Amino acid sequence: MGNINAVVDLRNDGEVAVIVMDRPPVNALGHELREGVMQALARVAADPAVARVVLTGTARAFSGGADITEFGKPPREPNLRQVITALEELPKPVVAAIQGSALGGGLELALGCDHRVGLASARLGLPEIKLGLLPGAGGTQRLPRVLGVEKALGVIISGDPLTGTKAAEGGLLDALLPAEGDFIAAAVSWARAHAAEKRVLSRGDGKLAEARADAGLLDRAAKGLLERARARLAARACVEAVRAALDKPFTEGQAFEREKFMELVSSDESKALRYAFFAEREAQKVPNLPAGVEARPVRRAAVIGAGTMGGGIAMNFANAGIPVTILEMDQAALDRGLGRVEANYATSVKRGSITAEQAARRRALFQPTLDYAAIAEADIVIEAVFEEMELKKKVFALLDAHARPGAVLASNTSYLDINEMAAVTSRPGDVLGMHFFSPANVMKLLEVVRGEKTSPEALATAVAVGRAIGKVPVVVGVCDGFVGNRMLSRRGGQAERLLLEGALPQEVDRALTDFGFRMGPFAMGDLAGLDIGWRLRQARGGRAIIADALVEAGRLGQKTGKGYYAYGADGRTATPDPEVEAIITAASAAQGIPRRAIDQTEILERLLFPMINEGARILAEGIAARAADIDVIWMHGYNWPAFQGGPMYYADRLGLPYVARRLTEFAERSGDETLRPAPLLAELAAAGRGFTDSLEKKPT
Numbered sequence: 001m002g003n004i005n006a007v008v009d010l011r012n013d014g015e016v017a018v019i020v021m022d023r024p025p026v027n028a029l030g031h032e033l034r035e036g037v038m039q040a041l042a043r044v045a046a047d048p049a050v051a052r053v054v055l056t057g058t059a060r061a062f063s064g065g066a067d068i069t070e071f072g073k074p075p076r077e078p079n080l081r082q083v084i085t086a087l088e089e090l091p092k093p094v095v096a097a098i099q100g101s102a103l104g105g106g107l108e109l110a111l112g113c114d115h116r117v118g119l120a121s122a123r124l125g126l127p128e129i130k131l132g133l134l135p136g137a138g139g140t141q142r143l144p145r146v147l148g149v150e151k152a153l154g155v156i157i158s159g160d161p162l163t164g165t166k167a168a169e170g171g172l173l174d175a176l177l178p179a180e181g182d183f184i185a186a187a188v189s190w191a192r193a194h195a196a197e198k199r200v201l202s203r204g205d206g207k208l209a210e211a212r213a214d215a216g217l218l219d220r221a222a223k224g225l226l227e228r229a230r231a232r233l234a235a236r237a238c239v240e241a242v243r244a245a246l247d248k249p250f251t252e253g254q255a256f257e258r259e260k261f262m263e264l265v266s267s268d269e270s271k272a273l274r275y276a277f278f279a280e281r282e283a284q285k286v287p288n289l290p291a292g293v294e295a296r297p298v299r300r301a302a303v304i305g306a307g308t309m310g311g312g313i314a315m316n317f318a319n320a321g322i323p324v325t326i327l328e329m330d331q332a333a334l335d336r337g338l339g340r341v342e343a344n345y346a347t348s349v350k351r352g353s354i355t356a357e358q359a360a361r362r363r364a365l366f367q368p369t370l371d372y373a374a375i376a377e378a379d380i381v382i383e384a385v386f387e388e389m390e391l392k393k394k395v396f397a398l399l400d401a402h403a404r405p406g407a408v409l410a411s412n413t414s415y416l417d418i419n420e421m422a423a424v425t426s427r428p429g430d431v432l433g434m435h436f437f438s439p440a441n442v443m444k445l446l447e448v449v450r451g452e453k454t455s456p457e458a459l460a461t462a463v464a465v466g467r468a469i470g471k472v473p474v475v476v477g478v479c480d481g482f483v484g485n486r487m488l489s490r491r492g493g494q495a496e497r498l499l500l501e502g503a504l505p506q507e508v509d510r511a512l513t514d515f516g517f518r519m520g521p522f523a524m525g526d527l528a529g530l531d532i533g534w535r536l537r538q539a540r541g542g543r544a545i546i547a548d549a550l551v552e553a554g555r556l557g558q559k560t561g562k563g564y565y566a567y568g569a570d571g572r573t574a575t576p577d578p579e580v581e582a583i584i585t586a587a588s589a590a591q592g593i594p595r596r597a598i599d600q601t602e603i604l605e606r607l608l609f610p611m612i613n614e615g616a617r618i619l620a621e622g623i624a625a626r627a628a629d630i631d632v633i634w635m636h637g638y639n640w641p642a643f644q645g646g647p648m649y650y651a652d653r654l655g656l657p658y659v660a661r662r663l664t665e666f667a668e669r670s671g672d673e674t675l676r677p678a679p680l681l682a683e684l685a686a687a688g689r690g691f692t693d694s695l696e697k698k699p700t
């Protein structure tokens with residue numbers, strides 16, 4: 001409890017006034033906090049004993065930024081810009097003292113102070129772009145004055161925070177304070193020794209001078225950033241706002257920033273990204289979990305199989321500081337698997353994303369073994385052996401025999417029935433699916449597959465573990481391919497069908513990359529290896545006329561230098577191949593399908609709408625609890641562009657009556673009855689509703 005109001009405290013330490021913001025969990029800049037800081041500043045202004053001021057937060061956060069619960073509500077004064085102006089107008093120097101995070105509005109608040117100090121471990125950033133917005137309280141105007149245009153643009157357009165150390169290197173922090181000892185006392189001492197004068201950023205040019213002297217600097221700095229940016233509209237607005245900082249006096253620059261901010265708030269891009277944010281938060285709430293159920297502690301993990309997935313899964317544990325036993329069937333396979341892990345860590349060290357010591361510490365957490373007795377200590381065991389039911393059953397029987405009571409027994413299967421695996425154990429309540437995505441140490445999605453008999457505790461444990469290792473867990477039910485792969489197979493089927501009807505691989509891929517995917521299905525297939533799908537079809541008795549023909553012609557993708565595309569000398573640059581076109585046209589002729597020109601809109605709709613239709617069936621069956629869960633799965637596991645909000649959100653935005661009408665047309669033209677609108681989709685369309693209505697109504 002503060003003495004200004006419930007969340008702000010003011011005390012004097014000699015001639016230094018200390019204003020502490022303490023609104024759990026992260027000092028979000030809600031109305032009460034803004035008002036408290038304003039009042040504290042008024043008191044400080046009137047107090048002749050105060051010569052300088054320290055503004056600080058808690059160990060966790062200086063401030064995490066705007067209070068998202070205020071989004072969409074009528075604005076209440078003082079707004080953040082007014083608080084920042086008050087800081088600048090206070091005739092006494094103010095030092096922002098930063099521990100934990102200073103993000104978004106939190107960093108903008110710190111930029112309103114005359115000096116900034118903090119811990120090396122602090123995180124300072126402007127993540128607004130991740131919601132399709134730009135920093136709207138002067139961030140685009142003040143940050144370039146402190147960091148220079150190039151570094152500031154990097155921070156604003158990536159949305160990624162700087163560490164305190166990096167911030168100090170760039171001049172955003174004036175000094176780093178020691179991690180040990182009383183932080184506030186250290187900040188007060190620093191203020192006494194160094195904060196002699198006002199240094200109001202908005203009143204000077206600071207590091208803008210450099211970019212003013214070099215007319216091309218801004219555009220050069222922006223180029224690469226714009227190419228990589230996911231929220232393209234917002235990224236362009238950020239560049240223009242920084243240009244305004246260069247070209248206009250501060251007040252005009254700030255007005256321009258405000259104008260751009262308001263434009264972005266109502267853009268489709270930002271609406272989709274804000275939806276994505278809320279969808280992810282919603283997915284964290286596990287559906288149908290009885291109250292009071294708690295996750296079991298997980299101190300050690302085990303992974304069975306050190307292949308493509310097993311190695312990556314094990315890395316996740318080691319990266320989170322959890323010791324992990326990794327078991328293989330023979331020494332050669334174990335060595336191969338560990339070799340890949342080793343190479344992965346070496347790459348990270350080379351790239352500078354982790355230090356050599358960190359890599360060594362992580363490697364030391366691996367306990368390789370060939371002996372099931374070694375898994376007895378594990379609190380969770382995840383199998384990632386070949387995708388064969390008989391083998392999986394054998395492995396689960398062994399897990400049952402060797403794992404300690406209460407250990408969660410999980411399968412990383414992509415398609416197979418978790419209930420069948422659970423049935424070979426004496427403890428089906430502890431069995432579930434943990435479906436990671438490739439590369440498993442990178443991709444965020446984790447489908448947690450709840451079996452018929454999975455206990456609430458085991459489920460809660462898998463979800464908690466997923467979060468502890470940095471994943472986005474989404475709970476799904478058992479069916480062929482669960483949520484993601486089940487929908488993906490619809491897209492795959494249509495992709496092949498489009499080739500037979502007249503499209504070429506590059507046209508199909510382009511429809512998806514123009515939409516915002518990083519890769520289309522054929523480029524993706526070539527990257528992963530076409531033999532993977534082929535083997536799966538062989539095992540399941542499926543056929544894909546063109547894909548099979550390519551594999552049978554020795555075109556396995558990048559690894560053989562040719563697949564749907566031909567690959568140049570670097571093995572990566574794809575070019576359309578006349579040989580492939582010949583295979584495709586021959587296949588069309590053999591099937592008696594006349595080829596026709598298919599435009600990009602039809603290609604896109606043929607790929608996406610059947611997936612959405614499958615999503616509707618998945619919802620109706622209760623395999624996914626919420627449409628938002630499906631969207632989260634696609635954004636985090638399949639690179640669905642977040643600025644398009646996920647498949648179910650996208651369908652809502654287009655309008656379900658339109659989606660239903662097009663699906664009906666596709667079904668009638670092709671004779672494929674599975675393309676008819678699923679009952680839930682038809683019903684919602686008729687009722688004028690959408691899949692994601694409940695979340696859309698949330699204030700965004």
Ligand code: NAD
Nearest residue numbers: 305306307308309328329333384385386387412413414438
């Ligand atoms: P992989 O062939 O690369 O690895 C499988 C590993 O399991 C091999 O190293 C093999 O030696 C080992 N193994 C086989 N039998 C074993 C046994 N009895 N005991 C111990 N180890 C054994 O396969 P992968 O791509 O890593 O796939 C593994 C599982 O993950 C499959 O169920 C697959 O469907 C699933 N999966 C794969 C992907 C992907 O993109 N590759 C994505 C998600 C899930």
